[in-house]
Amino acid sequence: MFLRNTVYTIIIVTGFFGGLELLLAAIGVRPVLLSEDPLVGFAENIPLFVEVTRPDGSVNLETAPNQWRLFNYQTFPRKKTRDTYRIFCMGGSTTHGRPYYDPVSFCGWLRAYLNAADHTRNWEVINAGGVSFASYRVAKLINELKEYEADLFIVYTGQNEFLEERSYGGLIKLPDWLINLNATLSGTRIYTAMKHLVDAVRPDSPANTSQPSTLSGEVDEILNHTIGPESYQRDDTLKQQIITHFRLNLIRMARIARSKDADLIFVQPAINIKDMSPFKSQHKDGLDKQARTEWNSLYQRAKKLHQKEEFSEALAVYRQALGIDDRYADLHYRIGQAYFELGQYDEAEQAFRRAVEEDIVPLRILNSMQAIVAQVASQEEAPLVDFPAIIRKAYLREYSHAVFGEEYFLDHVHTNMEGYRLLALALFDQLVTQGIVTPDASWNDARRQAVEHEVIASLDPGIEGRVLVMLGKVLDWAGKFDEAYAAFSNAFEVLGPSPMLYDRLARSAYIRGNRQEAMRHLREALEKFPDMPGAHANLAMMLEEQGKRDEAIEHCRAEVELDPANHSVHARLANLLEQKGDDVGALEHYQRSLAVNPDHEYTLVKLAHILIRLHRYDEALMYAQNAVRINPQQHRAHYALGLIMQKQGGIALANHHFSEARRLKPGYTVAEKNPPAKPKPTGHHKLGQAPTGIGENEIRIP
Numbered sequence: 001m002f003l004r005n006t007v008y009t010i011i012i013v014t015g016f017f018g019g020l021e022l023l024l025a026a027i028g029v030r031p032v033l034l035s036e037d038p039l040v041g042f043a044e045n046i047p048l049f050v051e052v053t054r055p056d057g058s059v060n061l062e063t064a065p066n067q068w069r070l071f072n073y074q075t076f077p078r079k080k081t082r083d084t085y086r087i088f089c090m091g092g093s094t095t096h097g098r099p100y101y102d103p104v105s106f107c108g109w110l111r112a113y114l115n116a117a118d119h120t121r122n123w124e125v126i127n128a129g130g131v132s133f134a135s136y137r138v139a140k141l142i143n144e145l146k147e148y149e150a151d152l153f154i155v156y157t158g159q160n161e162f163l164e165e166r167s168y169g170g171l172i173k174l175p176d177w178l179i180n181l182n183a184t185l186s187g188t189r190i191y192t193a194m195k196h197l198v199d200a201v202r203p204d205s206p207a208n209t210s211q212p213s214t215l216s217g218e219v220d221e222i223l224n225h226t227i228g229p230e231s232y233q234r235d236d237t238l239k240q241q242i243i244t245h246f247r248l249n250l251i252r253m254a255r256i257a258r259s260k261d262a263d264l265i266f267v268q269p270a271i272n273i274k275d276m277s278p279f280k281s282q283h284k285d286g287l288d289k290q291a292r293t294e295w296n297s298l299y300q301r302a303k304k305l306h307q308k309e310e311f312s313e314a315l316a317v318y319r320q321a322l323g324i325d326d327r328y329a330d331l332h333y334r335i336g337q338a339y340f341e342l343g344q345y346d347e348a349e350q351a352f353r354r355a356v357e358e359d360i361v362p363l364r365i366l367n368s369m370q371a372i373v374a375q376v377a378s379q380e381e382a383p384l385v386d387f388p389a390i391i392r393k394a395y396l397r398e399y400s401h402a403v404f405g406e407e408y409f410l411d412h413v414h415t416n417m418e419g420y421r422l423l424a425l426a427l428f429d430q431l432v433t434q435g436i437v438t439p440d441a442s443w444n445d446a447r448r449q450a451v452e453h454e455v456i457a458s459l460d461p462g463i464e465g466r467v468l469v470m471l472g473k474v475l476d477w478a479g480k481f482d483e484a485y486a487a488f489s490n491a492f493e494v495l496g497p498s499p500m501l502y503d504r505l506a507r508s509a510y511i512r513g514n515r516q517e518a519m520r521h522l523r524e525a526l527e528k529f530p531d532m533p534g535a536h537a538n539l540a541m542m543l544e545e546q547g548k549r550d551e552a553i554e555h556c557r558a559e560v561e562l563d564p565a566n567h568s569v570h571a572r573l574a575n576l577l578e579q580k581g582d583d584v585g586a587l588e589h590y591q592r593s594l595a596v597n598p599d600h601e602y603t604l605v606k607l608a609h610i611l612i613r614l615h616r617y618d619e620a621l622m623y624a625q626n627a628v629r630i631n632p633q634q635h636r637a638h639y640a641l642g643l644i645m646q647k648q649g650g651i652a653l654a655n656h657h658f659s660e661a662r663r664l665k666p667g668y669t670v671a672e673k674n675p676p677a678k679p680k681p682t683g684h685h686k687l688g689q690a691p692t693g694i695g696e697n698e699i700r701i702p
Contacts, residue, residue, distance in 0.1 A: 048128060048141060049148070051078060061148060070131045072102040076124050080149050084122040085436070088145050090138050090253075091156035094269070094414055095129025099470035100463070102127045103455060104417050106156075109424030116451045117428070117439040134160040135249035142253050146260045152436070153257050154427060156267040156387075157250075158365035158373060159413045161242050162232075229280040229361040229479045234327075239362070247372045254380035265430060266377040267423065269413070270388040271364040273352035274340065274405030276412040278329035279361035279479055287325055295324040299331065311338045329358035345401040352403065363478060364412055383430055390426050391419065410471055412478070421452065465495035472504060481512050499525060499532045506538060515542050531562060537569045544576065552576055560589075567596035571603050583610055601630050608640040617644050635665035 048071065049061040059078040063071050080086055089095050089107035097105025103112075111125035128145060130137065135157045142153060250266070257264040283292060302317035315338040321331055336351035356364050370388075377384035388404075395402035408419045415423075425448075431437040460466075472487035485508035492501050502525035509518035522539045525532050536559035543552035556573035560566060570593035578586035587610055593603045604627035611620035621644050627637035642657035661668055 272409035278359040281330040284327035
């Protein structure tokens with residue numbers, strides 16, 4: 001009797017909620033998980049594809065021009081034919097095909113295989129991989145693309161989760177099981193209806209008040225705002241929050257695809273662990289000065305042993321340092337190198353992977369995130385293509401080890417052309433297994449190889465050089481300046497001289513601290529390309545650093561002849577002339593700089609001081625006041641105002657501005673009897689620009 005009543009109760013409750021779900025579906029309620037990310041918002045919606053009407057009246061979808069910077073150009077019919085099978089490849093730059101292009105991305109290879117192997121369908125394989133796209137942006141994009149009659153989404157994501165700055169506030173202070181339960185419930189219309197009801201009657205509900213982070217519609221990487229990875233700091237709490245968000249995004253992708261009866265395949269990402277050192281290392285918290293000194297002594301001793309190829313001895317000393325601090329990523333990486341040289345490949349792989357886990361700039365998918373990809377694929381009943389397993393088999397066929405590195409990877413995450421081809425072939429086999437693809441009788445290894453030769457033959461012969469340039473830019477952006485310089489040097493060997501490559505080589509040499517090498521590249525560039533923009537300005541900056549003022553002036557004059565509207569070079573030239581005692585010449589170029597950029601703070605302050613020396617106080621007053629208007633914290637401008645007020649009899653105002661200068665810059669001399677202090681260059685400049693601060697110049701090589 002009890003069992004029968006229990007069964008009846010379950011049937012009634014299930015029937016009630018099932019009926020309610022159907023009713024809500026009939027009136028158009030969509031599950032909230034399918035339409036919004038509960039942890040981040042987006043400032044605007046920027047579509048990837050736009051409709052274009054062709055001359056015959058048909059409508060195509062094409063990659064929007066404002067998206068070409070991050071996406072491959074793709075086009076396909078808005079309305080697909082009955083025999084069309086439409087596949088969207090989703091993810092970040094690996095899906096995009098970096099550092100190559102769409103034809104040899106895994107999407108491009110898959111497209112070539114499908115079109116050659118199965119003629120029963122019209123195959124559309126659309127590359128929707130966006131450079132630097134993290135999983136939350138991929139999920140948002142799938143939500144857009146699901147309306148375009150997708151049959152299958154292939155998702156390769158997980159490398160870019162830490163690229164953009166964001167916070168989660170209190171929304172993510174929930175255990176994983178509760179977030180997973182919330183994800184499950186938010187996939188129902190009943191939950192959605194209840195949420196909308198609560199939000200309507202409670203304006204202060206968490207949904208309305210706790211949205212912690214609103215992201216730009218376009219990617220904004222942290223590394224775009226710094227030199228390399230300097231802005232990153234260890235934050236284990238934020239790291240775990242990002243990992244939790246990653247899981248939720250994968251769940252959303254699967255649910256969104258399913259809501260439109262589209263299939264989805266997850267790809268397990270692979271990474272380079274052997275031949276890419278950590279992007280940033282940081283000591284563990286709480287390490288005192290004595291321990292840090294002892295650790296550094298051991299670390300340096302081990303490095304010297306390592307350089308002498310005494311790997312066993314180096315390993316022993318590295319282990320001693322490990323006993324003091326086991327969170328310094330580069331230490332684990334060097335231990336991995338020592339193990340690898342000793343042929344202990346399993347131990348090497350373990351150490352290399354620990355280095356990735358401890359990297360303060362996690363630009364490679366972490367072990368726990370790889371586990372999440374597998375778990376979500378199983379939970380959502382989505383096939384999983386294990387790319388690391390594919391690469392491992394390729395290694396074991398060709399090498400004595402399977403420690404992922406330069407053999408298949410060009411940088412930290414992007415494989416070579418063969419790696420992309422192997423992944424495409426595995427995806428092809430997966431589609432055959434699922435019964436989506438039925439190869440023709442003529443499909444065999446010989447036909448496959450013929451397709452591969454056709455793809456390679458269709459490529460631009462200069463692709464190798466352009467790939468090296470792209471690789472150098474990626475490494476430069478990520479703070480790997482030595483590796484970037486090597487990539488640009490190799491590109492130079494392949495492509496030959498060009499202004500762009502000379503500029504890149506000079507910038508990379510400069511930021512690596514090799515000024516002579518940078519100057520050599522610039523002098524060679526000017527011999528071959530006398531009108532090369534910026535080369536004279538960059539040479540002038542470095543010559544000024546070396547105290548070669550006259551030669552620097554000569555190059556500044558040459559630059560302003562080529563580009564009279566370059567306010568920064570006018571300002572640099574004026575500063576050099578001022579140092580030489582030519583106040584009249586300096587005044588001319590400061591004024592020409594200001595004519596181009598009226599709000600250039602550096603120029604305003606310099607003009608004020610030079611006019612004070614020329615006793616032209618009324619003019620000096622105007623420039624100093626403008627400088628303070630632009631930056632009220634500019635101590636040199638306050639000092640100039642103090643001098644002007646003093647000369648014009650405004651003693652109270654003079655004392656006020658002198659006090660402000662002292663307050664803003666403690667220790668700065670503002671005694672009325674002293675002449676205006678000149679800015680003292682520190683030797684840190686941005687290539688191609690005059691100082692941006694007043695006497696405190698910064699180097700930032702984009």
